[in-house]
Amino acid sequence: MVLLIIIGCFLFAVIIERIYNSYLDTLPKEQKDKVIKKQSEIRCHVCNSDDFEVVGMKYGKLKFQCRNCKTIR
DSSP, X not given: OHHHHHHHHHHHHHHHHHHHHXXXXXXXXXXXXXXXXXXXXXXXXXXXXXXXXXXXXXXXXXXXXXXXXXXBO
């Protein structure tokens, strides 16, 4: 039963991803690039700043720290 729920959640995520990608394909190139760039920006959830510095690495991924409020992300 738990396996079916996990598979269902995975399929739901895949379907949402395909719908979003098809939506992006309908946009003109300028708007598509703007949306993708906005998605890729990192913002601090506390102070909404985009000024980060790398403070380390954990599990092969970089860890960033906000320079304004010192929150680690």
